[in-house]
Amino acid sequence: MGSVLEVNGGKPLKGEILVRGAKNFVSKAMVASLLTGETSVLRNVPEIRDVEVVSELLAAHGVDIDYDQEAGNLTITPGEPFLAPTDRVERLAGSSRIPILFCGPLLHRLGEAFIPDLGGCHIGDRPVDFHLRVLEDFGAERSAAPGGMRLSAPRGLRARPVRLPYPSVGATEQTLLTAVMARGMTELSNAAVEPEIMDLIAVLQKMGAIISVDTDRTIRIEGVDELHGFTHTALADRIEAGSWASAALATRGDIYVRGAKQQDMMTFLNVFRRIGGAFKVDDEGIRFWHPGGELHAAVLETDVHPGLMTDWQQPLVVALTQADGLSIIHETVYENRFGFAEALRGMGANISVYRECLGGLSCRFGWQNYYHSAVIQGPTPLHAADIEVPDLRGGFSHLIAALSATGCSHVSGIDIINRGYEHFMEKLDMLGADVSLFAD
Numbered sequence: 001m002g003s004v005l006e007v008n009g010g011k012p013l014k015g016e017i018l019v020r021g022a023k024n025f026v027s028k029a030m031v032a033s034l035l036t037g038e039t040s041v042l043r044n045v046p047e048i049r050d051v052e053v054v055s056e057l058l059a060a061h062g063v064d065i066d067y068d069q070e071a072g073n074l075t076i077t078p079g080e081p082f083l084a085p086t087d088r089v090e091r092l093a094g095s096s097r098i099p100i101l102f103c104g105p106l107l108h109r110l111g112e113a114f115i116p117d118l119g120g121c122h123i124g125d126r127p128v129d130f131h132l133r134v135l136e137d138f139g140a141e142r143s144a145a146p147g148g149m150r151l152s153a154p155r156g157l158r159a160r161p162v163r164l165p166y167p168s169v170g171a172t173e174q175t176l177l178t179a180v181m182a183r184g185m186t187e188l189s190n191a192a193v194e195p196e197i198m199d200l201i202a203v204l205q206k207m208g209a210i211i212s213v214d215t216d217r218t219i220r221i222e223g224v225d226e227l228h229g230f231t232h233t234a235l236a237d238r239i240e241a242g243s244w245a246s247a248a249l250a251t252r253g254d255i256y257v258r259g260a261k262q263q264d265m266m267t268f269l270n271v272f273r274r275i276g277g278a279f280k281v282d283d284e285g286i287r288f289w290h291p292g293g294e295l296h297a298a299v300l301e302t303d304v305h306p307g308l309m310t311d312w313q314q315p316l317v318v319a320l321t322q323a324d325g326l327s328i329i330h331e332t333v334y335e336n337r338f339g340f341a342e343a344l345r346g347m348g349a350n351i352s353v354y355r356e357c358l359g360g361l362s363c364r365f366g367w368q369n370y371y372h373s374a375v376i377q378g379p380t381p382l383h384a385a386d387i388e389v390p391d392l393r394g395g396f397s398h399l400i401a402a403l404s405a406t407g408c409s410h411v412s413g414i415d416i417i418n419r420g421y422e423h424f425m426e427k428l429d430m431l432g433a434d435v436s437l438f439a440d
């Protein structure tokens with residue numbers, strides 16, 4: 001049974017909220033802890049579904065986990081892990097994409113692994129071919145099994161040069177987590193260099209790894225025999241911060257996002273200012289607000305870091321429906337990230353999606369059947385509607401649309417949002433939103 005959120009929109013969101021550690025880092029640091037038997041402590045851990053899923057998977061392998069939710073401290077002691085019972089792993093099939101990253105650590109510690117079928121948002125095909133190629137090149141053997149796949153590394157894992165066809169975040173992390181204890185030196189070229197990856201490298205360095213990062217997306221990893229426990233404070237969730245910032249803009253509100261960090265949001269902040277949003281950075285966070293008057297249309301292209309992050313695209317599009325003029329967005333990371341635009345159209349937005357690349361970046365999706373560019377004519381007032389959440393970021397964007405629309409909207413499938421937005425219902429309350437939750 002899902003939950004439906006009734007939203008009485010049209011009220012500016014105002015107040016202060018706290019953003020804790022990044023979903024897309026915390027889950028990976030939890031996997032890294034498995035590379036040693038020693039205790040690791042991760043701080044600033046948010047209470048989100050992805051943390052629960054990774055905790056369950058670690059626990060299924062015999063890892064001891066203690067989570068103090070309020071303090072945000074997660075203590076992980078792998079000790080001597082064992083191969084998890086298949087049924088406990090299968091139960092987690094379809095719940096997240098993180099399990100694929102268990103391959104390297106489990107192969108190093110146990111010589112074998114069983115990985116459940118993956119989940120995650122439906123924003124494109126999301127294959128794992130780059131991951132599997134790395135693992136196989138390093139000497140892993142793989143076979144399909146009901147509910148997942150089995151891997152083994154009878155002769156251990158050996159470093160190989162890796163050149164990624166695209167700077168994939170997950171495949172870069174897969175290579176890091178596999179290469180740190182593989183025999184020899186790995187040269188990884190065309191790697192992703194997102195801040196969450198840099199924080200994972202910091203964790204691995206604390207554990208005893210030797211990793212260097214060049215300016216040309218080349219990462220060199222010297223395999224070591226042994227790693228140790230770490231204590232680390234997770235970097236803030238820049239996607240969540242950008243989502244609340246976009247909500248402030250779309251609702252003509254004023255939100256102080258405690259925890260938000262300027263360094264990791266530079267590209268977003270430039271766009272936010274260009275559109276007409278105002279922000280002020282201090283040591284504790286960033287205040288985002290709508291300064292009054294018209295917002296300005298913009299031409300945006302998503303890209304790997306340091307480009308404009310794809311996960312900021314959807315919340316920003318909602319704000320751009322309120323901007324004066326023609327905005328053009330070219331999504332170059334995922335082929336299918338405009339599905340959420342249909343619901344916005346139903347609320348009065350003027351958005352058209354195109355197969356063509358409407359931008360200067362070279363992109364893998366041009367001249368195919370992927371509607372990966374969008375043109376938004378604004379401003380168009382949004383009106384209430386009944387909408388179904390399609391995926392995590394698209395869902396939050398629907399929520400922003402409902403909050404800025406006049407009238408009473410019903411947003412169903414709202415539980416998905418818990419995967420990546422900590423305590424979002426409480427935060428909406430703190431920002432003065434008029435929302436109520438009903439069981440479906």
Ligand code: EPU
Nearest residue numbers: 024126127128129130131166168169170171311333334392
């Ligand atoms: N790709 C392949 N083959 C692979 C791996 C990736 O073709 O083996 C393609 C993907 O299909 C996609 C592109 O490469 O078109 C980029 O994918 P990437 O591997 O970089 O993404 P990911 O690791 O699966 C992470 C985040 C996403 C975020 C992207 C891009 C996690 C758990 N997820 O995904 O976050 O959008 O990087 O920054 O870290 C979210 O938080 O809602 C979310 C979707």
